[in-house]
Amino acid sequence: MKNFVQVGDVLDYTPSAPVAGGTAVAIGKRVGVVVKSLAANEQGALRVSGVATLPKVEGDALTQGDLVYLNAEGLITKTSTSNTPAGYAAYPADAGVATAQVQLNG
Template sequence: MMAKNYVGEGEILDVNTGGTAVVGGTVVVMGKRIGVALRDIAANSNGVAAVEGVFNLAKLAGDAVAQGDLLYWDAANARLTVTAAGNTLAGYATGAAAAGVTTVNVKINA
Protein backbone atom coordinates (compact mmCIF):
# COMPACT_ATOMS: atom_id res chain seq x y z
CA MET A 1 0.00 0.00 0.00
CA MET A 2 1.34 3.45 -0.94
CA ALA A 3 1.14 6.63 1.07
CA LYS A 4 -1.61 8.99 -0.05
CA ASN A 5 0.99 11.56 -1.08
CA TYR A 6 3.09 9.16 -3.22
CA VAL A 7 3.62 10.63 -6.69
CA GLY A 8 6.00 8.21 -8.43
CA GLU A 9 9.50 6.75 -8.55
CA GLY A 10 10.99 9.90 -10.03
CA GLU A 11 13.10 8.33 -12.80
CA ILE A 12 11.04 10.05 -15.49
CA LEU A 13 9.61 13.56 -15.16
CA ASP A 14 7.33 15.77 -17.22
CA VAL A 15 9.14 18.69 -18.84
CA ASN A 16 8.16 21.70 -20.89
CA THR A 17 10.81 22.92 -23.28
CA GLY A 18 9.23 26.31 -23.85
CA GLY A 19 9.65 27.65 -27.35
CA THR A 20 12.28 25.11 -28.34
CA ALA A 21 11.56 21.79 -30.04
CA VAL A 22 13.65 18.90 -28.67
CA VAL A 23 14.68 15.69 -30.41
CA GLY A 24 14.46 12.47 -28.40
CA GLY A 25 17.80 11.65 -26.79
CA THR A 26 18.67 15.33 -26.39
CA VAL A 27 19.61 16.88 -23.06
CA VAL A 28 17.02 19.19 -21.50
CA VAL A 29 18.23 21.58 -18.80
CA MET A 30 15.79 21.73 -15.90
CA GLY A 31 17.04 24.48 -13.62
CA LYS A 32 20.19 23.10 -11.98
CA ARG A 33 19.66 19.54 -13.27
CA ILE A 34 19.41 17.84 -16.62
CA GLY A 35 17.15 15.27 -18.19
CA VAL A 36 17.29 13.33 -21.43
CA ALA A 37 14.18 13.63 -23.61
CA LEU A 38 12.75 10.16 -24.16
CA ARG A 39 11.11 11.16 -27.45
CA ASP A 40 10.69 14.24 -29.59
CA ILE A 41 9.00 17.18 -27.86
CA ALA A 42 7.40 19.90 -29.97
CA ALA A 43 8.03 23.55 -29.10
CA ASN A 44 5.69 24.87 -26.40
CA SER A 45 4.67 21.31 -25.51
CA ASN A 46 5.04 18.96 -22.60
CA GLY A 47 7.10 15.79 -22.85
CA VAL A 48 9.00 13.35 -20.68
CA ALA A 49 12.65 13.14 -19.75
CA ALA A 50 14.71 10.57 -17.89
CA VAL A 51 16.47 12.09 -14.88
CA GLU A 52 18.30 8.94 -13.79
CA GLY A 53 20.44 6.45 -15.65
CA VAL A 54 23.58 6.22 -17.77
CA PHE A 55 23.56 7.88 -21.19
CA ASN A 56 26.13 8.21 -23.95
CA LEU A 57 26.30 11.95 -24.67
CA ALA A 58 28.43 14.33 -26.71
CA LYS A 59 31.50 15.74 -24.98
CA LEU A 60 34.07 18.40 -25.75
CA ALA A 61 36.67 16.54 -27.83
CA GLY A 62 39.54 18.36 -26.15
CA ASP A 63 38.61 17.09 -22.67
CA ALA A 64 40.27 13.93 -21.37
CA VAL A 65 37.78 12.33 -18.97
CA ALA A 66 38.61 9.75 -16.30
CA GLN A 67 36.08 7.40 -14.77
CA GLY A 68 34.38 9.23 -11.91
CA ASP A 69 35.10 12.74 -13.19
CA LEU A 70 32.27 15.22 -12.70
CA LEU A 71 30.79 16.35 -16.00
CA TYR A 72 28.89 19.54 -16.78
CA TRP A 73 26.42 20.32 -19.56
CA ASP A 74 27.51 23.19 -21.80
CA ALA A 75 24.09 24.18 -23.18
CA ALA A 76 25.53 26.75 -25.60
CA ASN A 77 27.48 24.01 -27.39
CA ALA A 78 25.22 21.01 -26.58
CA ARG A 79 27.96 18.87 -25.04
CA LEU A 80 29.51 17.71 -21.79
CA THR A 81 32.70 19.18 -20.42
CA VAL A 82 34.85 18.95 -17.31
CA THR A 83 34.55 22.74 -16.96
CA ALA A 84 32.14 23.73 -14.20
CA ALA A 85 32.08 27.52 -14.75
CA GLY A 86 28.92 28.61 -16.54
CA ASN A 87 27.65 25.06 -17.04
CA THR A 88 25.09 22.75 -15.38
CA LEU A 89 26.25 19.75 -13.34
CA ALA A 90 25.20 16.69 -15.34
CA GLY A 91 26.67 13.79 -13.34
CA TYR A 92 29.84 11.72 -13.49
CA ALA A 93 31.66 9.68 -16.11
CA THR A 94 31.08 5.94 -15.80
CA GLY A 95 34.16 5.24 -17.89
CA ALA A 96 37.14 7.04 -19.36
CA ALA A 97 37.03 8.99 -22.63
CA ALA A 98 40.34 10.23 -24.02
CA ALA A 99 40.94 13.59 -25.65
CA GLY A 100 39.81 13.31 -29.26
CA VAL A 101 36.80 11.16 -28.34
CA THR A 102 33.52 13.01 -28.85
CA THR A 103 31.19 11.06 -26.53
CA VAL A 104 31.25 9.75 -22.98
CA ASN A 105 28.96 7.64 -20.79
CA VAL A 106 27.57 9.71 -17.93
CA LYS A 107 25.48 8.76 -14.91
CA ILE A 108 23.15 11.74 -14.91
CA ASN A 109 22.14 13.72 -11.81
CA ALA A 110 24.29 11.61 -9.50
Protein backbone atom coordinates in the same frame (compact mmCIF):
# COMPACT_ATOMS: atom_id res chain seq x y z
CA MET B 1 2.08 5.60 1.15
CA LYS B 2 -0.33 8.50 0.70
CA ASN B 3 2.20 11.13 -0.37
CA PHE B 4 4.09 9.09 -3.02
CA VAL B 5 3.95 10.77 -6.45
CA GLN B 6 6.24 8.77 -8.77
CA VAL B 7 9.59 6.94 -8.92
CA GLY B 8 11.26 10.08 -10.27
CA ASP B 9 13.67 8.74 -12.90
CA VAL B 10 11.49 10.30 -15.62
CA LEU B 11 9.79 13.68 -15.23
CA ASP B 12 7.29 15.59 -17.36
CA TYR B 13 9.03 18.24 -19.48
CA THR B 14 7.70 20.94 -21.81
CA PRO B 15 10.33 22.68 -23.97
CA SER B 16 9.84 26.22 -25.25
CA ALA B 17 11.48 25.25 -28.58
CA PRO B 18 11.59 21.94 -30.49
CA VAL B 19 14.07 19.44 -29.07
CA ALA B 20 15.28 16.12 -30.51
CA GLY B 21 15.03 12.88 -28.59
CA GLY B 22 18.29 12.00 -26.86
CA THR B 23 19.23 15.66 -26.33
CA ALA B 24 20.55 16.69 -22.92
CA VAL B 25 18.83 19.78 -21.54
CA ALA B 26 19.34 21.86 -18.42
CA ILE B 27 16.39 22.08 -16.03
CA GLY B 28 17.37 24.56 -13.39
CA LYS B 29 20.60 23.30 -11.81
CA ARG B 30 20.27 19.75 -13.19
CA VAL B 31 20.35 17.94 -16.54
CA GLY B 32 17.94 15.48 -18.10
CA VAL B 33 17.73 13.69 -21.45
CA VAL B 34 14.66 14.08 -23.66
CA VAL B 35 13.20 10.61 -24.26
CA LYS B 36 11.59 11.33 -27.66
CA SER B 37 11.52 14.38 -29.91
CA LEU B 38 9.18 17.12 -28.74
CA ALA B 39 7.68 20.13 -30.50
CA ALA B 40 7.70 23.53 -28.79
CA ASN B 41 5.26 23.54 -25.86
CA GLU B 42 4.61 19.77 -26.20
CA GLN B 43 4.81 17.87 -22.91
CA GLY B 44 6.92 14.71 -22.91
CA ALA B 45 9.31 12.63 -20.87
CA LEU B 46 12.69 13.74 -19.53
CA ARG B 47 14.97 11.04 -18.08
CA VAL B 48 16.83 12.44 -15.07
CA SER B 49 18.65 9.36 -13.79
CA GLY B 50 20.58 6.47 -15.27
CA VAL B 51 23.46 6.39 -17.74
CA ALA B 52 23.21 8.11 -21.13
CA THR B 53 25.66 8.47 -24.01
CA LEU B 54 25.97 12.19 -24.68
CA PRO B 55 28.09 14.37 -26.97
CA LYS B 56 31.14 15.82 -25.23
CA VAL B 57 33.84 18.39 -25.76
CA GLU B 58 36.34 16.36 -27.78
CA GLY B 59 39.35 17.96 -26.08
CA ASP B 60 38.25 16.73 -22.64
CA ALA B 61 39.57 13.39 -21.41
CA LEU B 62 37.32 11.90 -18.73
CA THR B 63 38.27 9.43 -16.04
CA GLN B 64 35.57 7.25 -14.55
CA GLY B 65 33.96 9.21 -11.74
CA ASP B 66 34.93 12.69 -12.99
CA LEU B 67 32.22 15.28 -12.33
CA VAL B 68 30.82 16.52 -15.65
CA TYR B 69 28.73 19.50 -16.75
CA LEU B 70 26.51 20.52 -19.66
CA ASN B 71 27.76 23.62 -21.50
CA ALA B 72 25.73 26.15 -23.50
CA GLU B 73 26.41 24.21 -26.73
CA GLY B 74 24.82 21.06 -25.26
CA LEU B 75 28.14 19.25 -24.80
CA ILE B 76 29.46 17.41 -21.76
CA THR B 77 32.60 18.98 -20.30
CA LYS B 78 34.82 18.85 -17.21
CA THR B 79 34.62 22.64 -16.96
CA SER B 80 32.31 23.68 -14.13
CA THR B 81 32.41 27.47 -14.63
CA SER B 82 29.13 28.76 -16.15
CA ASN B 83 27.92 25.19 -16.86
CA THR B 84 25.14 23.02 -15.41
CA PRO B 85 26.02 19.96 -13.27
CA ALA B 86 25.16 16.84 -15.29
CA GLY B 87 26.52 14.00 -13.14
CA TYR B 88 29.71 12.01 -13.48
CA ALA B 89 31.57 9.99 -16.08
CA ALA B 90 30.25 6.44 -15.82
CA TYR B 91 33.22 5.21 -17.89
CA PRO B 92 36.45 6.76 -19.16
CA ALA B 93 36.34 8.77 -22.39
CA ASP B 94 39.56 9.76 -24.14
CA ALA B 95 40.27 13.19 -25.61
CA GLY B 96 39.38 13.10 -29.31
CA VAL B 97 36.28 10.98 -28.62
CA ALA B 98 32.99 12.74 -29.38
CA THR B 99 30.79 11.11 -26.72
CA ALA B 100 30.80 10.18 -23.05
CA GLN B 101 28.67 7.88 -20.95
CA VAL B 102 27.26 9.98 -18.13
CA GLN B 103 25.55 8.90 -14.92
CA LEU B 104 22.92 11.62 -14.59
CA ASN B 105 22.57 13.45 -11.27
CA GLY B 106 18.99 12.39 -10.79
